[in-house]
Amino acid sequence: MDKFSTHSGLVVPLDIANVDTDAIIPKQFLQKTERVGFGQHAFHDWRYLDGEGTQPNPDFILNAPQYQGASILLARENFGCGSSREHAPWALQEFGFKVIIAPSFADIFYANCINIGILPIKLANEEINELFEACNGNANSLTVDLLNNKVTHDNKCYTFSLDKFHQYCLENGVDSVGWTLKKLDAIETFETKLANWQ
Amino acid sequence: MSTTNATTLYEKLWQRHIVDDTPGETPLLYVDRHLIHEVTSPQAFANLKFHNRPVRRPDKTIATMDHNISTRSVAIDAAGEGAANQLRTLEKNCEDFGIKLFGMGHKNQGIVHVMGPELGITQPGQIIVCGDSHTATHGAVGALAFGIGTSEVEHVLATQTLRQTKAKTMKIEVRGQVAPGISAKDIILAIIGKTGSAGATGYVVEYCGDAITALSMEERMTICNMSIEFGAKAGLIAPDQTTFDYLQHKEYAPKLADWDAAVANWKTLKTDDEATFDAELVLEAKDIKAQVTWGTTPGQVTTIDAEVPSPDDFTEQVEKDSCIKALAYMGLEAGTKITDIEINKVFIGSCTNSRIEDLRAAASVVSEFAKQGKHVSDKVDAIVVPGSYRVREQAEQEGLAQIFTNAGFEWRLPGCSMCLGMNDDKLAEGDRCASTSNRNFEGRQGRGSRTHLVSPEMAAAAAIAGRFVDLTNFNQA
Structure with a gap:
């Protein structure tokens, strides 16, 4: 996993609540056995007017010319709800997103983001509203400083909080399996206490 | 305390x-x-x-x-x-x-x-x-x-x-x-x-x-x-x-x-009497009626005797916007009676409702209609997908499979099937489905398709009537 410290990039405002992981990556693209190849299908049913993906939908925000190259996704409440498919954050990451900012995230999606190195930032509703007002229709950039837990836009600064261990893992690109394997003794000790029917 | x-x-x-x-x-x-x-x-x-x-x-x-x-x-x-x-x-x-x-x-x-x-x-x-x-x-x-x-x-x-x-x-x-x-x-x-x-x-x-x-x-x-x-x-x-x-x-x-x-x-696995929760919610069981989702999240749900809501029924702007978006996707007009919504597909299955008791419940409704000489509507394709081989075998032994097939349902092999449509069991654009599954998201059962989540009993009745049926008024079906 790549290390994350600071990131500045273009913001695209996706003004829809309860965006589910079926919308982020529809099921017809889940048949791969590799981690790559999902980005081109991100938001497929919204991005394209046809099932084959040949006619871009001009009304979908991610297709708007001023947002091309965006790396920060501004979203509404309950982002990433539904299916546990990690293919959804894989698709967003490959599409180019490094940061997602929303008032709330679904739990599994949030954990998946942390585990693959996307930074999910929760801000208060009023702050999210301010950002939507600033970004709607306009090409705007933000700077995200993970080390100091700050998002800066023009002269405004928003503070976010993050679980300390999540922060450590993102900052250091921790291999979480390798980290836990250093605790094998504790795992073995735990297992000796299990009854044989467990 | x-x-x-x-x-x-x-x-x-x-x-x-x-x-x-x-x-x-x-x-x-x-x-x-x-x-x-x-x-x-x-x-x-x-x-x-x-x-x-x-x-x-x-x-x-x-x-x-x-x-x-x-x-x-x-x-x-x-x-x-x-x-x-x-x-x-x-x-x-x-x-x-x-x-x-x-x-x-x-x-x-x-x-x-x-x-x-x-x-x-x-x-x-x-x-x-x-x-x-x-x-x-x-x-x-x-x-x-x-x-x-x-x-x-x-x-x-x-x-x-x-x-x-x-x-x-x-x-x-x-x-x-x-x-x-x-x-x-x-x-x-x-x-x-x-x-x-x-x-x-x-x-x-x-x-x-x-x-x-x-x-x-x-x-x-x-x-x-x-x-x-x-x-x-x-x-x-x-x-x-x-x-x-x-x-x-x-x-x-x-x-x-x-x-x-x-x-x-x-037996030791229970909440202590004096334990406190961070949040509590109480529902009175007697107030619960048969449910049908009208929108594109499971929370956009109402009762069988109600009407499709209007954006004006919600106070929060986010909910109003979600309602407008859902009604447009679902092709529904506010004020339409739920029992007037016509469906052309029925899916009985999924990890929510594909166990033997679910199939018994659906089959008992089908049997009641069969007594009135009614079967799956000519306008409806209906499939029953048992949750496992064990469920399938038991349903066949109990005669449930026969009840379904006699009434015009397709009796399939087990799997997740049309709940998410990763296989060929998917809806076409514009199809409207009464489904016993768990998600009514846009495109969940197929691009451009419309899902209404219901119980196995309600799905079985909808297959026969071609629309949602209030089973408390069974004879009007």
């Missing part, structure tokens, strides 16, 4: 599974059972192989094939090349790492959340994980069960543990008894209607109250299954005699002296 040591069921389960709680790190919990399937596991195994890491406890890992399989044939390539590749990859990975697999046509094969409980793999007090959000189903036996992503699948395969931040606790009490004909699906949809689609995000929910304890194990599974649909990390129901009676003599349940020891242990 003397609540010093009083804890909730969730806190007990949490406490019993802590492997490591080093300050500054997310707690490490032990995983008792890891269920895997073909869609969310291949990348996890690939990473293990890349790092040359073994599966720590193949004996605690069980695989089945469900998401991607054909419901018309047991041939591994019957649902296309992409599906076949994932299924073969699962076979190879299970072989390479010594994991038990219930593959195509195996007598134990089924939807992962039907298979686990019916074999007794799922037991009270366990932590159970699976790369599937409906893992919450297993909470019905008093296990802490939740869905995980593929990176976490890899972590569990390699370490038999998972890092988890502690959730908040929510108690949902359903008081009294439901009216006759009201199913577990109606109870959980009514709960989601009340909380909204994210009402329990960050929480583990414990369901309790007379209406919950009166439910059978399979009905409890329907309740816990949909916990994720209002954002809950997991759903729990404290184990009781119903739980023990259900599990005893199952193939993988403890036997003889082990059974007695297990039950003694399981």
